[in-house]
Amino acid sequence: xxxxxxxxxxxxxxxxxxxxxxxxxxxxxxxxxxxxxxxxxxxxxxxxxxxxxxxxxxxxxxxxxxxxxxxxxxxxxxxxxxxxxxxxxxxxxxxxxxxxxxxxxxxxxxxxxxxxxxxxxxxxxxxxxxxxxxxxxxxxxxxxxxxxxxxxxxxxxxxxxxxxxxxxxxxxxxxxxxxxxxxxxxxxxxxxxxxxxxxxxxxxxxxxxxxxxxxxxxxxxxxxxxxxxxxxxxxxxxxxxxxxxxxxxxxxxxxxxxxxxxxxxxxxxxxxxxxxxxxxxxxxxxxxxxxxxxxxxxxxxxxxxxxxxxxxxxxxxxxxxxxxxxxxxxxxxxxxxxxxxxxxxxxxxxxxxxxxxxxxxxxxxxxxxxxxxxxxxxxxxxxxxxxxxxxxxxxxxxxxxxxxxxxxxxxxxxxxxxxxxxx
Amino acid sequence: xxxxxxxxxxxxxxxxxxxxxxxxxxxxxxxxxxxxxxxxxxxxxxxxxxxxxxxxxxxxxxxxxxxxxxxxxxxxxxxxxxxxxxxxxxxxxxxxxxxxxxxxxxxxxxxxxxxxxxxxxxxxxxxxxxxxxxxxxxxxxxxxxxxxxxxxxxxxxxxxxxxxxxxxxxxxxxxxxxxxxxxxxxxxxxxxxxxxxxxxxxxxxxxxxxxxxxxxxxxxxxxxxxxxxxxxxxxxxxxxxxxxxxxxxxxxxxxxxxxxxxxxxxxxxxxxxxxxxxxxxxxxxxxxxxxxxxxxxxxxxxxxxxxxxxxxxxxxxxxxxxxxxxxxxxxxxxxxxxxxxxxxxxxxxxxxxxxxxxxxxxxxxxxxxxxxxxxxxxxxxxxxxxxxxxxxxxxxxxxxxxxxxxxxxxxxxxxxxxxxxxx
Numbered sequence: 113x114x115x116x117x118x119x120x121x122x123x124x125x126x127x128x129x130x131x132x133x134x135x136x137x138x139x140x141x142x143x144x145x146x147x148x149x150x151x152x153x154x155x156x157x158x159x160x161x162x163x164x165x166x167x168x169x170x171x172x173x174x175x176x177x178x179x180x181x182x183x184x185x186x187x188x189x190x191x192x193x194x195x196x197x198x199x200x201x202x203x204x205x206x207x208x209x210x211x212x213x214x215x216x217x218x219x220x221x222x223x224x225x226x227x228x229x230x231x232x233x234x235x236x237x238x239x240x241x242x243x244x245x246x247x248x249x250x251x252x253x254x255x256x257x258x259x260x261x262x263x264x265x266x267x268x269x270x271x272x273x274x275x276x277x278x279x280x281x282x283x284x285x286x287x288x289x290x291x292x293x294x295x296x297x298x299x300x301x302x303x304x305x306x307x308x309x310x311x312x313x314x315x316x317x318x319x320x321x322x323x324x325x326x327x328x329x330x331x332x333x334x335x336x337x338x339x340x341x342x343x344x345x346x347x348x349x350x351x352x353x354x355x356x357x358x359x360x361x362x363x364x365x366x367x368x369x370x371x372x373x374x375x376x377x378x379x380x381x382x383x384x385x386x387x388x389x390x391x392x393x394x395x396x397x398x399x400x401x402x403x404x405x406x407x408x409x410x411x412x413x414x415x416x417x418x419x420x421x422x423x424x425x426x427x428x429x430x431x432x433x434x435x436x437x438x439x440x441x442x443x444x445x446x447x448x449x450x451x452x453x454x455x456x457x458x459x460x461x462x463x464x465x466x467x468x469x470x471x472x473x474x475x476x477x478x479x480x481x482x483x484x485x486x487x488x489x490x491x492x493x494x495x496x497x498x499x500x501x502x503x504x505x506x507x508x509x510x511x512x513x514x515x516x517x518x519x520x521x522x523x524x525x526x527x528x529x530x531x532x533x534x535x
Numbered sequence: 536x537x538x539x540x541x542x543x544x545x546x547x548x549x550x551x552x553x554x555x556x557x558x559x560x561x562x563x564x565x566x567x568x569x570x571x572x573x574x575x576x577x578x579x580x581x582x583x584x585x586x587x588x589x590x591x592x593x594x595x596x597x598x599x600x601x602x603x604x605x606x607x608x609x610x611x612x613x614x615x616x617x618x619x620x621x622x623x624x625x626x627x628x629x630x631x632x633x634x635x636x637x638x639x640x641x642x643x644x645x646x647x648x649x650x651x652x653x654x655x656x657x658x659x660x661x662x663x664x665x666x667x668x669x670x671x672x673x674x675x676x677x678x679x680x681x682x683x684x685x686x687x688x689x690x691x692x693x694x695x696x697x698x699x700x701x702x703x704x705x706x707x708x709x710x711x712x713x714x715x716x717x718x719x720x721x722x723x724x725x726x727x728x729x730x731x732x733x734x735x736x737x738x739x740x741x742x743x744x745x746x747x748x749x750x751x752x753x754x755x756x757x758x759x760x761x762x763x764x765x766x767x768x769x770x771x772x773x774x775x776x777x778x779x780x781x782x783x784x785x786x787x788x789x790x791x792x793x794x795x796x797x798x799x800x801x802x803x804x805x806x807x808x809x810x811x812x813x814x815x816x817x818x819x820x821x822x823x824x825x826x827x828x829x830x831x832x833x834x835x836x837x838x839x840x841x842x843x844x845x846x847x848x849x850x851x852x853x854x855x856x857x858x859x860x861x862x863x864x865x866x867x868x869x870x871x872x873x874x875x876x877x878x879x880x881x882x883x884x885x886x887x888x889x890x891x892x893x894x895x896x897x898x899x900x901x902x903x904x905x906x907x908x909x910x911x912x913x914x915x916x917x918x919x920x921x922x923x924x925x926x927x928x929x930x931x932x933x934x935x936x937x938x939x940x941x942x943x944x945x946x947x948x949x950x951x952x953x954x955x956x957x958x
Contacts, residue, residue, distance in 0.1 A: 243707050248790060269788055274731050275722055279790040280703040280797065284666050284881050285755055294756040296878035299698055299827065308697050310827045332708055332799065333717040333958070359878070365692055367671060367702040368791020374703065375878040376755065404722065404733045455719035455782070455798040458707050535756070 114199075114387050116206035119518040123209045124217045125227075127157035132514055132523020135209050138202050139347070139382035139524075140187055143233040150185035150236055154205055155382055155525075160233050161205075165226040171208060171216060175200045186240040187383065188462040191327045191346050198327070198346065199387055235381035237288045238349070239325055239462040244286060244377070245452060246321075246353060246466045247278040249443035251397070253471035256483045261361070273401060276443035276451045278468075281353075282374035286464065288381050289527040295505060295534040296375040298359035308362060312534035315357035316503040319469040320421050320479035320511055322438050323351035324445050325383055325462060332458040338409045341446035342386060344459070350380035350419075350511050350527045351466045357482055357502070377466070380511070380527040388522050392416045392515035394439050403447075406454055413444035417524075419470060419513045421479070426506030428496035433484055436470050436477045438513070505533040537622075537810050539629035542941040546632045547640045548650075550580035555937055555946020558632050561625050562770070562805035562947075563610055566656040573608035573659055577628055578805055578948075583656050584628075588649040594631060594639060598623045609663040610806065611885040614750045614769050621750070621769070622810055658804035660711045661772070662748055662885040667709060667800070668875060669744075669776060669889045670701040672866035674820070676894035679906045684784070696824055699866035699874045701891075704776075705797035709887065711804050712950040718928060718957040719798040721782035731785060735957035738780035739926040742892040743844050743902035743934055745861050746774035747868050748806055748885060755881040761832045764869035765809060767882070773803040773842075773934050773950045774889045780905055780925070800889070803934070803950040811945050815839045815938035817862050826870070829877055836867035840947075842893060842936045844902070849929030851919035856907055859893050859900045861936070928956040 116138060123135040133139070133155040143160050144150040151164040164182035166172065175197060181190050191198060208216045216222060248254055251268070254277075258267030271277065287293070295316055299308040327346030330336060336344055353373065360372030393412035417438035424430035443451075448465060469479040478484045481502050485491050491499035503509060508530045514523035539561060546558040556562070556578040566583050567573045574587040587605035589595065598620060604613050614621060631639045639645055671677055674691070677700075681690030694700065710716070718739055722731040750769030753759060759767055776796065783795030816835035840861035847853035866874075871888060892902040901907045904925050908915055914922035926932060931953045937946035 243705055246790075270724075271722075271731070271785055271788070275786055277786070277790055277793075279793050280705055282666055282703055282880060283706075284883055284886070287755065294879050297758075298878050299694075301694075307824065308694070308827065310829060332710065335720075356878070362694055363698055363700070364789065364791075365694070366787065366791070367669075367700055368787075368789070370700075370702050371874070371878040371880065374880045401730065404731065406733060451794070455721050455779070455794045456717055457705060457794065457797045460707055463707070 114390060116203050117388065117391055119520045121206065122211050123156060124211050125156050125159060125209060130521065131157050132521065132525050133157055134520060135206060136520045137384060137388050137522045138205050139384045139388065141238050141382045142186060142236045144236060145228065145233050152182040152187060152190055155230070156209055158230050160228045160230050162226045162228065169222045172201060172204055175204060185236070186462070187238050188240050192461040195327060195343065202385060202387060235288060235290070237286065238381055238383050241283040241286050241464045242460040242462055244281045244283040244464045245278050246281045246468060247276055247443065247448050248468040249276055249441050249448065250468055250470050250479070251442040252440065252473055253469040253479060253483065256471060256478065260487050274403065276448045278448065278452065279368045281377065285374055286377045286379060288379060289529065291378065292530045292532050293354060293376040293378070294532045296356050296371070297534055298356055298371050299362055300358040301362045313356035313359055316531065317355045317357050317481045318421065318503065318509045319353035319355055320419055320434060320436055321351040321353050321466045321469060322348055322417065323379060323464050323466040324348050325464055326459050327461055329460045330453060330458050333456040334453065334458065335456060336449055336453045338407060338446045338450040341449040344449060345386050345445060347383040347385040348389065349383055350513050350524050352378040352509065352511055352527050352529060353466055354378065378527050378529045380524050382525050384522060384524055389415050389515060391517055392522065396444050397442055399442070406450060407447050409444065409446055413446050414439045414441055415515065417513050417515045419511065422510040423494065423500060424508040424510065425494050425496050425498060425504065428494060430510060431495050433492055434476065434478060436472045436479050438470060440470055440472050441467060503531055505531055507531050537813060539626050540811065540814055542943045544629065545634050546579060547634050548579050548582060548632060553944065554580050555944065555948050556580055557943060558629060559943045560807060560811050560945045561628050562807045562811065564661045564805045565609060565659045567659060568651065568656050575605040575610060575613055578653070579632055581653050583651045583653050585649045585651065592645045595624065595627055598627060608659070609885070610661050611663050615884040618750060618766065625808060625810060658711060658713070660709065661804055661806050664706040664709050664887045665883040665885055667704045667706040667887045668701050669704045669891060670699055670866065670871050671891040672699055672864050672871065673891055673893050673902070674865040675863065675896055676892040676902060676906065679894060679901065683910050697826065699871045701871065701875065702791045704800065708797055709800045709802060711802060712952065714801065715953045715955050716777060716799040716801070717955045719779050719794070720957050721779055721794050722785055723781040724785045736779035736782055737925070739954065740778045740780050740904045741844065741926065741932045742776035742778055743842055743857060743859055744774040744776050744889045744892060745771055745840065746802060746887050746889040747771050748887055749882050750884055752883045753876060753881050756879040757876065757881065758879060759872055759876045761830060761869045761873040764872040767872060768809050768868060770806040770808040771812065772806055773936050773947045775801040775932060775934055775950050775952060776889055777801065801950050801952045803947050805948050807945060807947055812838050812938060814940055815945065819867050820865055822865070829873060830870050832867065832869055836869050837862045837864055838938065840936050840938045842934065845933040846917065846923060847931040847933060848917050848919050848921060848927065851917060853933060854918050856915055857899065857901060859895045859902050861893060863893055863895050864890060926954055928954055930954050
């Protein structure tokens with residue numbers, strides 16, 4: 113077992129009950145303040161810890177780390193050092209923050225310089241995303257969409273249980289929690305019309321997803337086997353794959369979604385390491401029919417991560433509209449990455465791979481408004497008396513996620529995004 | 536008229552008849568040699584000209600250029616300086632290379648340092664591609680594919696004449712001419728089978744395309760109008776969008792091509808500027824039905840660029856299998872970029888936008904083997920007595936392109952790629 117995951121550990125930093133960031137988490141992110149430039153950090157309790165500052169004080173002396181490794185505006189360079197190194201940094205942070213360790217605790221000057229209240233800092237995009245892939249790996253979601261748009265009796269397409277279906281998305285428009293997005297405009301075909309019209313989307317939707325980030329590159333022509341795949345995966349963020357359903361419906365045949373998706377995707381700022389999530393492994397669903405040999409796996413490769421989505425109308429309280437779980441994925445991350453590279457497609461450090469909408473088996477666990485309000489037929493009531501078929505201007509969509517076991521809660525924080533009206 | 540485009544100009548460098556690189560072209564690329572690191576260059580005749588070296592000698596003294604602008608391993612930084620600057624560099628190069636200009640001509644030391652025979656250098660990928668988009672903008676190609684795979688009587692889908700259909704592709708696997716690619720493996724469904732099998736693709740294909748590169752970024756939420764679009768376009772390369780047709784057929788519903796395309800795309804090393812192509816503008820086809828207002832354009836936005844594809848079997852001469860032209864595009868580059876950003880999708884310097892397969896109106900002008908051999912029903916004979924339905928291991932695929940008018944030929948060089956067997 114990874115030492116830093118020990119549920120017995122506690123920190124000399126007070127971690128409030130229900131915090132996403134106990135000493136067992138120690139995720140990585142990038143922050144800045146008014147006075148300091150973007151740099152790497154970890155989170156504990158309500159604090160953000162400046163890793164560059166700790167490094168300057170010599171707290172990572174035993175680890176082979178370049179001097180400026182934490183002074184970059186993204187984590188790509190740090191992550192590229194490899195899991196042995198990034199894991200050693202997490203283990204060292206665990207050591208430094210443990211209750212009985214005085215090294216940092218009793219150095220008020222270093223603490224003063226390295227610790228910030230989360231509320232005081234601005235969190236930035238944690239990685240520069242080279243390529244971004246979106247999968248479609250939740251069976252319930254694929255079934256729901258297939259039922260609504262095609263045929264309830266043949267909702268899953270013939271390839272769905274053989275292939276972790278995926279497609280390429282837009283990397284440039286991935287933004288971090290807190291960045292407002294604007295309602296996109298586009299072409300849509302009104303029911304019964306014979307020509308499209310242009311205007312702001314009437315069916316703006318979120319998609320509740322998780323995304324993993326690769327930490328190791330391959331050369332073109334190389335493949336990653338299912339068994340090796342997790343060596344290439346650094347960690348996870350929450351991922352909101354914004355979608356314009358009316359635009360999507362008109363444009364997506366035959367080459368897939370394009371403008372319906374590429375206007376924005378929002379992620380949570382902390383990358384929770386695969387290491388920290390190790391205690392939360394669970395078996396995946398039985399895959400029937402049997403998958404091809406290159407997709408066969410053994411061991412527990414799903415993760416029990418509770419997920420929720422809230423909508424907060426402009427001047428009202430937030431309401432939870434979905435309660436789902438990452439464990440519902442039909443295809444796991446190892447299968448996704450093995451499939452992605454089986455043709456020799458090369459990957460880079462910082463590439464992002466989203467799961468696809470994660471819908472659970474019950475209607476209150478669906479991961480998009482399209483499904484929750486079932487194509488507009490079951491509007492969802494809001495605390496202010498309004499109702500939602502899709503997302504309104506002024507709404508803020510909040511996604512949160514955490515795993516919990518043996519009294520330890522490993523959380524992701526949140527991805528929170530306000531929707532501005534179209535220009 | 537742009538001065539450097541003047542057909543009367545000639546250079547003190549000898550430019551062989553039929554060269555792609557007369558003084559009126561002056562494209563940009565990145566090269567290295569055994570002794571010098573990657574840097575920016577232009578091409579004239581059979582020579583590659585080291586721009587960093589010229590800059591060190593002070594030949595660009597009148598232009599506001601950072602000292603290291605040409606010493607980067609990609610052109611992104613140079614291009615990001617804006618068209619006024621990059622245009623001024625091209626104009627200055629034109630001046631320096633003109634027959635009656637002695638500034639560089641009569642400086643043997645500077646010439647010795649800056650000029651290399653093309654055969655002595657290795658050309659590299661000219662830009663770091665952030666995001667790559669592939670359009671589907673040739674009517675004949677869309678019609679051919681629709682006829683073969685769907686219904687000849689309704690070959691074009693209802694959205695095709697309203698939307699410049701596009702999708703996101705993989706940026707990491709874009710490689711430059713001369714880099715071998717490996718036959719990809721993947722899942723396919725044999726005709727009549729009820730489960731897929733795995734193995735090397737049996738239908739490896741090229742797609743003859745052109746790609747433009749953006750030279751100016753936008754912010755998320757901004758749109759580029761059709762009239763502004765060309766200000767954002769720096770130049771063009773030839774683009775071979777490698778495809779595995781059997782993999783594509785099985786995987787592409789409903790989210791579009793993925794592994795069938797992302798194993799490799801090959802480009803020519805020189806970016807020919809939009810400025811250099813200005814004399815070759817021609818009207819595009821009449822667009823009927825009328826497009827939505829955001830896609831309306833005026834002026835000549837198509838380009839008369841002759842394109843050809845050759846296949847060279849392992850131990851035989853190359854044979855030309857297609858003769859097409861970029862002027863056949865139904866949707867032009869200004870419409871493509873306006874559409875791409877109409878939803879607020881942000882773009883970056885160095886992003887790449889391929890045209891989609893460029894098929895002309897006659898069977899010998901189709902831009903893929905799928906169409907040339909019509910789904911395998913009309914094999915194409917080769918000089919060595921073999922025939923091709925798709926691309927064989929050991930084949931080298933060569934694409935070339937040039938525009939020609941008033942005795943001036945503006946060429947792209949070539950994109951030449953050998954196919955290695957699957958591992």
